[in-house]
Amino acid sequence: MSALAGRTALVSGASRGIGLEVARALVADGMRVAMLARSSDELRARAADLGARALPYPCDVADPAAIAALAERLTDEFDGAPDVIVNNAGMFKLATVDTTDPRDFRAALDVNLVAPFLLVHAFLGAMRARRSGHIVMIGSIADRATFPENGAYAASKFGLRALHEVLRGELRGSGIRTTLVSPGPVDTALWDAVDPDMRPGFTPRVQMLSPAAVAAAVRYAVTQPADVNVDELRLSRA
Ligand SMILES: NC(=O)c1ccc[n+]([C@@H]2O[C@H](COP(=O)([O-])OP(=O)(O)OC[C@H]3O[C@@H](n4cnc5c(N)ncnc54)[C@H](OP(=O)(O)O)[C@@H]3O)[C@@H](O)[C@H]2O)c1
Numbered sequence: 001m002s003a004l005a006g007r008t009a010l011v012s013g014a015s016r017g018i019g020l021e022v023a024r025a026l027v028a029d030g031m032r033v034a035m036l037a038r039s040s041d042e043l044r045a046r047a048a049d050l051g052a053r054a055l056p057y058p059c060d061v062a063d064p065a066a067i068a069a070l071a072e073r074l075t076d077e078f079d080g081a082p083d084v085i086v087n088n089a090g091m092f093k094l095a096t097v098d099t100t101d102p103r104d105f106r107a108a109l110d111v112n113l114v115a116p117f118l119l120v121h122a123f124l125g126a127m128r129a130r131r132s133g134h135i136v137m138i139g140s141i142a143d144r145a146t147f148p149e150n151g152a153y154a155a156s157k158f159g160l161r162a163l164h165e166v167l168r169g170e171l172r173g174s175g176i177r178t179t180l181v182s183p184g185p186v187d188t189a190l191w192d193a194v195d196p197d198m199r200p201g202f203t204p205r206v207q208m209l210s211p212a213a214v215a216a217a218v219r220y221a222v223t224q225p226a227d228v229n230v231d232e233l234r235l236s237r238a
Contacts, residue, residue: 002029002030002223003223004026004029004030004031004083004084004222004223005029005030005031006030006031006032007030007031007032007083007084008031008032008033008034008078008082008083008084009023009026009031009032009033009034009082009083009084009085009086010033010034010036010074010082010084010085010086010119010123011023011026011033011034011035011036011086011088012036012037012059012061012086012087012088012089012115012116012119013036013037013061013088013089013090014033014035014036014037014043014046014047014088015035015037015039015042015043015046016037016042016046016188016189017186017188017189017190017211018088018138018183018186018188018211018214018215019035019037019086019088019089020035020046020211021211021212021214021215022086022088022214022215022218022219023035023046023047023050023054024050024215025212025215025216025218025219026084026218026219026222027050027051027053027054029219029223030053031053031083031084032053032055032078033050033053033054033055034055034057034074034078034082035047035050035054035055035056035057036057036058036059036061036070036089037058037059037089038058038059038060039058040056040058043056043057043058044056044058055077057070057073057074061089061111061115061118061119062107062110062111062114062115064114064118067115067118067119067122068122070122071119071122071123075123075126080126080130081123081124081126081127081130081133082123082133083132083133083134084133084134084136084222085119085120085123085133085134085135085136086136086138086218087115087116087119087120087135087136087137087138087160088138089111089115090111090112090138090190091107091108091111091112092108092153092190092194093108093152093153093193094149094150094153094194095149095151095152096148096149096151097151100151100152104152105151105152105155107152108152108153108155108156109152109155109156109159111156112153112156112157112159112160113156113157113159113160113163116137116160116163117163120135120163120167124176127176128174128176130175131174131175131176132175132176132226133175133176133177134176134177134178134179134221134222135164135167135176135177135178135179136178136179136180136181136218136221136222137160137161137163137164137178137179137180137181138181138183138214138218139157139160139161139164139180139181139182140153140157140182140183141182141183141184141185141234141236142154142157142158143157143158143160143161143180143182144158144161144182160180161180161182164178164179164180164232165180168229168231172229175226177221177229177230178229178231179218179221179222179229179230179231179232179233180231180232180233181214181217181218181221181232181233181235182232182233182234182235183209183213183214183217183234183235183236184203184208184209184235184236184237185202185203185207185208185209185237186208186209186210186211186213186214187205187206187208187209187210187211188211191205191208203237207237208237209235209236209237213235214235217233217235220233221233
């Protein structure tokens with residue numbers, strides 16, 4: 001039986017793409033998984049597909065009040081902080097800096113950076129008191145490399161990597177582990193608006209990683225012995 005069986009997880013952005021595959025993997029390991037996304041019908045349908053241990057929690061992670069309410073409810077229903085938090089919800093829009101709508105810049109920071117901070121902030125006290133927990137951040141190749149038209153996304157993901165590295169330093173020896181999983185391009189709906197197959201210089205969708213490959217990396221990190229921290233996993237297509 002998996003060491004994760006009977007434990008609890010929160011996965012943000014779990015209605016499709018990478019988050020859905022992470023939820024699927026953790027449910028298969030016997031965890032109870034709180035799945036977050038805004039689209040409540042899609043989320044409930046995907047959770048129902050995964051079975052009784054998959055629990056839909058419609059929530060806009062860009063809304064601090066929604067995160068506070070979610071944290072209170074989940075603490076009650078999980079009888080404490082989740083054992084694993086996977087900060088996966090993300091938004092991605094391409095535009096040069098001069099053509100980026102300031103609202104899009106703020107939205108990228110709100111979803112990709114501020115929301116992971118708020119979710120960690122909501123549960124870290126309880127994790128510290130319990131002396132256990134695992135915080136996984138889904139970064140990106142763009143948390144370390146810059147590309148044209150990627151100002152908002154790169155700013156948010158560089159920030160997320162910085163937050164992860166600070167947490168790593170603060171939490172060493174606390175019993176709480178932190179992992180940054182940074183994939184290259186993954187074939188999900190995130191790319192639909194960009195249509196990379198028609199754009200020179202972009203990775204064609206058939207050459208991208210699968211969402212299941214990213215989920216396998218998350219699973220690897222959270223199934224190591226308690227005295228092992230997987231600091232960072234960077235994934236690219238072989
Ligand atoms: N695809 C790639 O090439 C790639 C590469 C590296 C890293 N990543 C990262 O991987 C993560 C997942 O990306 P993906 O490719 O799986 O994207 P995706 O298919 O577009 O899925 C994004 C998920 O996040 C949810 N979400 C978006 N905004 C949200 C909000 N404000 N509140 C709650 N949930 C929200 C979406 O559901 P709703 O729309 O219903 O809210 C959906 O479940 C992101 O952090 C992304 O930056 C992706």
